[in-house]
Amino acid sequence: MTETIERKDGDTAQPDWVAHPDRFAQRHLGPGLAAQAQMLEALEAPSLAALADAAVPTAIRLARPLELPQPASESEALAELRAIASRNQVYRSYLGLGYHDCITPPVIQRNLFENPGWYTQYTPYQAEISQGRLEGLLNFQTMVCDLTGMEIANASLLDEATAAAEAMHLCHGLKGAEGRDTFVVAADCHPQTLAVIRTRAKALGLRVHVCAPEAIACDGSVFGVLVQYPATDGVVRDYTRLVEAAHAASTFVVVAADLLSLSLLRPPGEFGADVVVGNAQRFGVPLGYGGPHAAFFATRDAFKRQMPGRLVGVSKDARGKPALRLSLQTREQHIRREKATSNICTAQALLANMASMYAVYHGPEGLRRIARRVHLMACVLAAGLRRLGCQAGDAPFFDTLRVGLETQTSAEVIRLAEAHRINLRALDERTIVVALDETTSLADVTELLRVFNRDAAPALDLGELVRAAGSGGGDYPAPHRRMSGFLAGAVFNRHHSETEMLRYLRRLEARDLSLTTSMIPLGSCTMKLNASVQMFPVSWPEFARLHPFAPLSQAQGYRRLFQDLERWLAEITGLPGVSLQPNAGSQGEYAGLLVIRAWHESRGEDARRVCLIPQSAHGTNPASAVMAGLRVAPVACDKAGNIDLADLRAKAAAHAHELAALMITYPSTHGVFEEGIQEICRIVHESGGLVYMDGANLNAQVGLCRPGEIGADVCHLNLHKTFCIPHGGGGPGMGPIAVAQRLAPFLPSHPILGASGTQAIGPVSAAPWGSASILPISWVYIRTMGAAGLTAATQVAILNANYIARKVERHFPVLYRGPGGFVAHECILDLRQFKSVTVEDVAKRLMDYGFHAPTVSWPVAGTLMVEPTESESKAELDRFCAALLAIHAEIVAIETGQADRQNNVLKQAPHTADVVCANEWSRPYSRAQAAYPAPWLHEHKFWPAVARIDNVHGDRNLICSCAGIESYATEPV
Numbered sequence: 001m002t003e004t005i006e007r008k009d010g011d012t013a014q015p016d017w018v019a020h021p022d023r024f025a026q027r028h029l030g031p032g033l034a035a036q037a038q039m040l041e042a043l044e045a046p047s048l049a050a051l052a053d054a055a056v057p058t059a060i061r062l063a064r065p066l067e068l069p070q071p072a073s074e075s076e077a078l079a080e081l082r083a084i085a086s087r088n089q090v091y092r093s094y095l096g097l098g099y100h101d102c103i104t105p106p107v108i109q110r111n112l113f114e115n116p117g118w119y120t121q122y123t124p125y126q127a128e129i130s131q132g133r134l135e136g137l138l139n140f141q142t143m144v145c146d147l148t149g150m151e152i153a154n155a156s157l158l159d160e161a162t163a164a165a166e167a168m169h170l171c172h173g174l175k176g177a178e179g180r181d182t183f184v185v186a187a188d189c190h191p192q193t194l195a196v197i198r199t200r201a202k203a204l205g206l207r208v209h210v211c212a213p214e215a216i217a218c219d220g221s222v223f224g225v226l227v228q229y230p231a232t233d234g235v236v237r238d239y240t241r242l243v244e245a246a247h248a249a250s251t252f253v254v255v256a257a258d259l260l261s262l263s264l265l266r267p268p269g270e271f272g273a274d275v276v277v278g279n280a281q282r283f284g285v286p287l288g289y290g291g292p293h294a295a296f297f298a299t300r301d302a303f304k305r306q307m308p309g310r311l312v313g314v315s316k317d318a319r320g321k322p323a324l325r326l327s328l329q330t331r332e333q334h335i336r337r338e339k340a341t342s343n344i345c346t347a348q349a350l351l352a353n354m355a356s357m358y359a360v361y362h363g364p365e366g367l368r369r370i371a372r373r374v375h376l377m378a379c380v381l382a383a384g385l386r387r388l389g390c391q392a393g394d395a396p397f398f399d400t401l402r403v404g405l406e407t408q409t410s411a412e413v414i415r416l417a418e419a420h421r422i423n424l425r426a427l428d429e430r431t432i433v434v435a436l437d438e439t440t441s442l443a444d445v446t447e448l449l450r451v452f453n454r455d456a457a458p459a460l461d462l463g464e465l466v467r468a469a470g471s472g473g474g475d476y477p478a479p480h481r482r483m484s485g486f487l488a489g490a491v492f493n494r495h496h497s498e499t500e501m502l503r504y505l506r507r508l509e510a511r512d513l514s515l516t517t518s519m520i521p522l523g524s525c526t527m528k529l530n531a532s533v534q535m536f537p538v539s540w541p542e543f544a545r546l547h548p549f550a551p552l553s554q555a556q557g558y559r560r561l562f563q564d565l566e567r568w569l570a571e572i573t574g575l576p577g578v579s580l581q582p583n584a585g586s587q588g589e590y591a592g593l594l595v596i597r598a599w600h601e602s603r604g605e606d607a608r609r610v611c612l613i614p615q616s617a618h619g620t621n622p623a624s625a626v627m628a629g630l631r632v633a634p635v636a637c638d639k640a641g642n643i644d645l646a647d648l649r650a651k652a653a654a655h656a657h658e659l660a661a662l663m664i665t666y667p668s669t670h671g672v673f674e675e676g677i678q679e680i681c682r683i684v685h686e687s688g689g690l691v692y693m694d695g696a697n698l699n700a701q702v703g704l705c706r707p708g709e710i711g712a713d714v715c716h717l718n719l720h721k722t723f724c725i726p727h728g729g730g731g732p733g734m735g736p737i738a739v740a741q742r743l744a745p746f747l748p749s750h751p752i753l754g755a756s757g758t759q760a761i762g763p764v765s766a767a768p769w770g771s772a773s774i775l776p777i778s779w780v781y782i783r784t785m786g787a788a789g790l791t792a793a794t795q796v797a798i799l800n801a802n803y804i805a806r807k808v809e810r811h812f813p814v815l816y817r818g819p820g821g822f823v824a825h826e827c828i829l830d831l832r833q834f835k836s837v838t839v840e841d842v843a844k845r846l847m848d849y850g851f852h853a854p855t856v857s858w859p860v861a862g863t864l865m866v867e868p869t870e871s872e873s874k875a876e877l878d879r880f881c882a883a884l885l886a887i888h889a890e891i892v893a894i895e896t897g898q899a900d901r902q903n904n905v906l907k908q909a910p911h912t913a914d915v916v917c918a919n920e921w922s923r924p925y926s927r928a929q930a931a932y933p934a935p936w937l938h939e940h941k942f943w944p945a946v947a948r949i950d951n952v953h954g955d956r957n958l959i960c961s962c963a964g965i966e967s968y969a970t971e972p973v
Contacts, residue, residue: 024784071786096435132508149269171224199762234400284358290548290767292732308342350728379469523865574708577744583770588716588735641670681711703791
């Protein structure tokens with residue numbers, strides 16, 4: 001009889017004949033066993049294990065399998081997670097703090113939020129096949145500009161607190177040269193925002209001064225001021241005089257605003273704000289215990305080149321027709337590196353698109369109705385509370401009331417509220433804050449009044465209160481009332497029926513190439529399967545509707561989820577301390593470097609401020625180092641793409657007394673396992689520094705080696721890469737960090753929940769556990785794969801990359817290989833030998849074959865960096881290779897003069913349907929060659945929405961908000 005195996009975590013391994021036949025690993029891995037055998041034969045490798053042995057240095061290989069629970073089937077994992085989710089208690093949370101329950105319109109939830117045609121795209125760097133989500137993001141920018149009254153807005157940031165911190169950076173960047181070092185924050189800003197600002201300011205040596213808003217004064221040391229509008233206690237203030245005084249002192253003013261309130265309140269741009277930030281969460285995006293949500297950042301046009309994040313702009317294509325693209329891309333970190341003004345290299349694209357579609361669906365009048373209803377509910381509650389003897393709504397407010405108690409304490413009211421499954425927030429012993437939202441009903445107001453009436457039904461005429469509150473129509477007196485219009489463009493006034501909205505969403509989806517169409521082989525981006533079983537739990541109300549600052553007792557399901565993930569990620573990395581707070585890879589980099597700084601400072605080595613970074617590193621690395629208050633010293637790479645050990649030794653010796661860290665990506669940015677990695681770590685450690693490992697390429701390590709055993713002290717993990725969280729068209733992401741035991745006491749803290757010890761660095765994100773609602777995705781992935789499945793995934797990722805490299809190497813040389821002649825999980829194809837064709841021509845021509853281009857000209861100009869991931873089948877890999885080889889033949893025809901050097905299929909690519917179907921065709925190649933160059937295209941053809949885009953025109957004629965792309969069209973869109 002087969003024996004079972006008891007595991008340390010209490011999970012019991014079942015004998016193979018009992019195991020569920022619905023195993024996930026076989027669904028996750030693209031090539032089946034037969035296909036793997038054929039691919040291994042092409043590589044002359046006897047097995048997956050032998051291939052891994054040849055590609056990965058023996059010295060760093062794991063000595064034992066990972067200790068993880070035995071894999072569950074898809075149905076078993078969902079049942080287990082259901083039981084965990086049931087431990088979360090979804091109370092009605094009137095806590096505010098920038099987070100509000102809301103209603104996600106079902107047409108948006110089903111057709112955008114839960115739709116792989118929207119959440120599986122990558123960042124829209126190939127704009128010709130990204131027009132759908134780019135239009136959605138342009139709508140977002142327009143919505144933010146209109147509501148805030150500002151001139152320009154970006155395509156979203158991570159959360160309100162970090163957006164406010166980015167605003168501080170912008171203000172200091174513009175004023176710091178004058179010797180100004182103080183940022184003033186109003187005391188009634190959200191506490192998590194203040195805490196994140198303190199974290200950022202400390203790293204840069206800036207001073208943060210907190211005072212009551214009426215006490216704010218600006219002198220020659222102040223470069224910026226931050227105020228909350230409405231304040232965290234709900235009060236709406238007129239900041240006109242404060243702004244005038246600040247500007248008279250040459251000081252910038254940042255306003256953290258509630259977006260919904262701005263449909264009724266005077267926009268900050270109209271009283272002189274320089275920057276407006278906030279969170280678009282209440283525009284149809286679930287609470288999700290803190291995220292992901294789309295923050296916004298709006299400013300003056302004069303500051304557009306200092307603005308962080310991404311910016312969608314209107315340009316034109318080769319036909320002169322309007323086309324959208326990411327503008328001002330010279331601000332990207334891979335170009336500016338340590339001179340970058342921000343380390344943000346992403347957006348919250350999926351959530352920004354949700355918020356923009358909420359505005360499209362409701363339109364300006366719909367938003368006003370929602371805002372008026374929320375405000376009137378607050379007015380009804382305030383009137384009732386006053387009649388109960390409380391002080392409420394004595395100052396102007398929108399949806400949040402500051403309630404002064406006469407006969408009870410805050411603790412007594414909160415305990416009674418919890419008995420009614422209601423969460424309230426105490427400001428002090430006798431003051432409570434109540435924040436209403438879109439979901440609040442009159443029944444909710446009645447129950448709240450009962451809570452404040454010591455659990456007795458109040459003797460109040462609710463109808464009379466409603467009539468009294470509604471007499472003003474929800475309008476504000478001057479100077480608070482909004483007098484200007486907003487969202488006048490056609491796109492915000494056309495799609496208010498579900499039929500129209502559904503068709504609009506589907507039309508945009510059809511203009512985007514996602515993983516639902518074909519593989520996205522972007523090197524260093526890991527566009528792997530986002531399985532449906534992993535995505536289901538994100539919409540479960542037990543995860544989606546929990547307020548991030550609800551009492552921990554109501555979030556026991558999340559606590560169990562976090563504990564599992566922390567334990568599993570610690571096992572996978574070999575680093576026992578884990579923080580789930582960083583909500584992007586860039587935030588993980590930053591948090592990891594702050595932990596390293598804090599550790600050095602705890603040892604009295606404050607002078608260690610130099611960070612060694614290889615010249616091949618991701619551009620966010622030097623940007624993050626500068627933000628963490630470190631000085632960057634570049635390290636050279638040799639001709640094989642490896643770190644130059646001689647240069648590293650020299651730099652480490654030169655900075656021995658001030659070396660803080662080395663940042664390194666492993667496998668290297670050039671796609672190989674450097675054999676000298678342990679020597680690299682030893683050199684840094686002997687000089688007193690620590691090793692930070694960028695986890696972008698962890699997909700080539702899981703189950704084969706562990707950063708902690710290689711020599712890393714800190715590692716951030718891109719959960720949106722290795723652990724299956726979708727890229728969402730450019731966001732969301734998650735970047736937890738894992739650290740060595742001695743660094744664990746320094747992991748991020750939070751001022752409201754999740755507070756750590758006295759050595760902890762401050763928070764790096766607004767919510768204690770970052771974008772918590774997408775963590776179930778990674779939980780399900782690890783739970784269904786198990787140790788063997790994860791190891792197999794890594795091995796197949798290496799197999800797929802080497803298979804592509806072998807199939808195309810005769811025509812596109814592979815630039816770097818490891819000592820065994822193999823690449824890691826990605827390969828760099830060299831196109832620099834061609835004289836008449838550029839790498840961009842090849843990228844655009846791949847669209848005609850139905851593929852997204854690999855990473856273009858990075859880390860080496862004139863190359864393509866290909867990462868197929870383990871999720872792609874042999875058939876898909878063969879199609880991709882066939883496309884590359886066919887394009888090579890087209891290149892040869894151009895290089896040898898058989899085809900015109902300018903008017904050819906590559907220079908004119910991509911080819912749109914309207915061009916191919918036009919009455920006239922004057923090109924020296926056939927329509928069939930243009931549009932159907934491969935046989936599989938006759939079964940399914942993805943058409944690029946626009947022809948090749950003029951990037952230079954878009955930057956020289958910057959247009960970043962509009963009423964919709966139809967405003968620029970010369971014919972109906």
